[in-house]
Amino acid sequence: MNEFSLIKRYFADASYVRKDVLVGIGDDAAVTKTPENQMLATTTDTLVQGVHFLPNSTPQDIAHKAIAVNMSDLAAMGAEPSWISLSMSVPELDEEWLQGFSEKLKQLTEYYSIQLIGGDTVKGPLSITITAQGFVPEQSILTRSGAKNGDWLFVTGTLGDAGAGLDILKHDLNVEDYEDKQFLINRHRRPSPRVIAGTVLRRLATSCIDVSDGLLQDVMHIANTSDVGVIINLDKLPISGALGRNVADLEQALTYACISGDDYELLFTVPEEHRTTVQTALDSYSVPYTCIGQMTGATGKLDLRLDEEPFEFKEPYAKGYQHF
Amino acid sequence: MNEFSLIKRYFADASYVRKDVLVGIGDDAAVTKTPENQMLATTTDTLVQGVHFLPNSTPQDIAHKAIAVNMSDLAAMGAEPSWISLSMSVPELDEEWLQGFSEKLKQLTEYYSIQLIGGDTVKGPLSITITAQGFVPEQSILTRSGAKNGDWLFVTGTLGDAGAGLDILKHDLNVEDYEDKQFLINRHRRPSPRVIAGTVLRRLATSCIDVSDGLLQDVMHIANTSDVGVIINLDKLPISGALGRNVADLEQALTYACISGDDYELLFTVPEEHRTTVQTALDSYSVPYTCIGQMTGATGKLDLRLDEEPFEFKEPYAKGYQHF
Numbered sequence: 001m002n003e004f005s006l007i008k009r010y011f012a013d014a015s016y017v018r019k020d021v022l023v024g025i026g027d028d029a030a031v032t033k034t035p036e037n038q039m040l041a042t043t044t045d046t047l048v049q050g051v052h053f054l055p056n057s058t059p060q061d062i063a064h065k066a067i068a069v070n071m072s073d074l075a076a077m078g079a080e081p082s083w084i085s086l087s088m089s090v091p092e093l094d095e096e097w098l099q100g101f102s103e104k105l106k107q108l109t110e111y112y113s114i115q116l117i118g119g120d121t122v123k124g125p126l127s128i129t130i131t132a133q134g135f136v137p138e139q140s141i142l143t144r145s146g147a148k149n150g151d152w153l154f155v156t157g158t159l160g161d162a163g164a165g166l167d168i169l170k171h172d173l174n175v176e177d178y179e180d181k182q183f184l185i186n187r188h189r190r191p192s193p194r195v196i197a198g199t200v201l202r203r204l205a206t207s208c209i210d211v212s213d214g215l216l217q218d219v220m221h222i223a224n225t226s227d228v229g230v231i232i233n234l235d236k237l238p239i240s241g242a243l244g245r246n247v248a249d250l251e252q253a254l255t256y257a258c259i260s261g262d263d264y265e266l267l268f269t270v271p272e273e274h275r276t277t278v279q280t281a282l283d284s285y286s287v288p289y290t291c292i293g294q295m296t297g298a299t300g301k302l303d304l305r306l307d308e309e310p311f312e313f314k315e316p317y318a319k320g321y322q323h324f
Numbered sequence: 325m326n327e328f329s330l331i332k333r334y335f336a337d338a339s340y341v342r343k344d345v346l347v348g349i350g351d352d353a354a355v356t357k358t359p360e361n362q363m364l365a366t367t368t369d370t371l372v373q374g375v376h377f378l379p380n381s382t383p384q385d386i387a388h389k390a391i392a393v394n395m396s397d398l399a400a401m402g403a404e405p406s407w408i409s410l411s412m413s414v415p416e417l418d419e420e421w422l423q424g425f426s427e428k429l430k431q432l433t434e435y436y437s438i439q440l441i442g443g444d445t446v447k448g449p450l451s452i453t454i455t456a457q458g459f460v461p462e463q464s465i466l467t468r469s470g471a472k473n474g475d476w477l478f479v480t481g482t483l484g485d486a487g488a489g490l491d492i493l494k495h496d497l498n499v500e501d502y503e504d505k506q507f508l509i510n511r512h513r514r515p516s517p518r519v520i521a522g523t524v525l526r527r528l529a530t531s532c533i534d535v536s537d538g539l540l541q542d543v544m545h546i547a548n549t550s551d552v553g554v555i556i557n558l559d560k561l562p563i564s565g566a567l568g569r570n571v572a573d574l575e576q577a578l579t580y581a582c583i584s585g586d587d588y589e590l591l592f593t594v595p596e597e598h599r600t601t602v603q604t605a606l607d608s609y610s611v612p613y614t615c616i617g618q619m620t621g622a623t624g625k626l627d628l629r630l631d632e633e634p635f636e637f638k639e640p641y642a643k644g645y646q647h648f
Contacts, residue, residue, distance in 0.1 A: 026549070028532075029398055031366075032364050034358045042355075044411050046444045046446045048448045073353045077351065079353065085366060087455075124451060138346065144350075210352055225350070
């Protein structure tokens with residue numbers, strides 16, 4: 001079977017269909033129509049087996065994560081997802097694997113109302129690259145660079161679960177309770193990007209990023225590009241029951257929450273005058289959120305506090321996930 | 325060094341800068357503005373070492389080819405290139421390699437007036453995925469599906485050089501003459517996509533594709549999606565002097581021209597009433613072209629002729645490049 005048959009067979013039909021796609025899969029390029037007055041957000045993420053997912057991941061897990069990390073990037077810009085392109089490197093033509101992957105892909109395109117508009121399939125070690133596009137009005141773009149001294153620091157959902165889930169899979173963390181174990185593993189394998197929250201935060205948040213590399217590393221991306229500092233109240237960090245119940249102590253929980261990545265929650269800053277509006281808006285969409293700190297004038301300074309006292313991690317933890 | 329430092333150091337500055345990029349590299353996604361009344365063409369191509377380029381290719385060669393194959397896809401849609409995203413998998417942090425790659429990348433973005441708007445760098449076997457975007461007015465989109473019975477079949481440039489160049493590098497073809505050898509190798513390593521020709525053909529060609537998989541395979545993409553057949557006059561195929569002088573006989577030259585891929589010329593169909601206009605327009609941009617046949621009403625039928633006689637290749641040549 002050649003590349004074309006492969007793509008045709010598994011991916012030509014593996015997508016939700018949108019009216020703004022004039023030419024879809026099957027030509028030299030896709031042709032799409034961006035609505036008037038909307039800007040286009042574009043992001044690319046590559047997942048490599050052994051680096052971003054474990055070798056025993058199912059094709060469904062891999063499809064889920066590949067889509068999720070890209071949706072999360074769009075969410076962090078306040079963009080509404082529209083189209084994706086998929087480039088896959090696969091070591092062999094495993095029909096069962098491709099079937100599982102493309103079925104999950106189709107389900108996810110329906111969930112996010114996005115269309116698969118093209119891609120490429122090559123032979124090689126398993127890796128998945130997705131380029132995702134979405135719309136955002138020019139005045140509503142969320143960036144990392146707008147945080148101001150005094151803005152409140154918020155995060156959606158809970159932190160650290162995905163890191164704990166990965167450690168369970170790597171046998172570095174033992175969790176007896178079945179439901180807790182499944183919850184944490186699921187948070188690693190099947191993250192839920194905050195697409196709705198991203199659009200809710202338009203014009204309200206002054207900056208936004210998704211937590212992919214770990215809270216401390218990601219908050220410093222905001223601080224450094226915004227020329228501000230940050231105080232994080234560690235006692236306020238949203239820790240799930242499943243994580244809290246299965247770690248040795250508070251410091252281990254805080255370590256997961258601060259250092260481990262892949263949570264795909266949104267971390268954002270809100271000026272005092274928008275604080276109530278943001279909270280009401282997120283409540284109305286049932287998006288969980290927590291205020292975990294405040295931005296300061298001390299450019300580039302990270303100030304960790306536990307019960308209002310300065311805090312330092314005892315271990316020389318790496319500041320987030322390093323790809324090299 | 326982590327992913328961010330890597331990207332920042334080598335790629336943040338490795339691009340031409342455009343005014344329609346509102347947010348470039350360094351945030352969760354890029355944000356760009358598509359001109360009013362223009363549609364967006366998007367294409368993705370992945371090049372893998374050992375499959376799409378030889379292990380001894382220079383970083384400059386790889387950058388060139390990765391950009392060229394994507395520009396060629398946009399050209400085949402009649403689109404004007406605007407932005408690219410780059411996802412790289414590299415086995416190690418080889419600074420000299422990255423330097424060479426990013427310098428060439430910058431030079432090419434300047435040549436095509438395109439901006440690198442984002443990407444991802446992961447650790448793994450060497451491979452390069454580029455997603456390229458470009459503009460095309462809705463009424464000017466060139467597809468594979470509009471060819472009509474009676475339309476003339478044209479191709480730009482010459483065919484078969486890239487295949488011969490690859491065979492020289494693989495020691496499957498011996499070329500003594502230094503200039504011929506370099507010309508053919510260069511056609512393989514540094515293809516010249518027909519971006520200007522693509523925009524010239526808007527509203528004039530009824531269908532268009534780039535020759536990446538080999539003439540016979542690519543013409544059948546047009547024939548099958550357009551529900552027509554095709555007569556190709558093999559004696560008319562544009563064979564470069566360098567190719568013609570260094571093959572054993574006419575059949576070997578025709579084999580390269582028909583079967584080997586990677587020429588990145590445009591193959592397109594033109595109705596009789598636009599034939600003169602197309603020729604004049606391409607002449608005015610100094611784009612070489614040749615009329616090599618005509619579309620027929622015999623849906624899906626490929627009719628090869630040499631000096632007006634039916635022709636069959638003696639060898640059981642594969643019909644174009646198969647990825648698996």
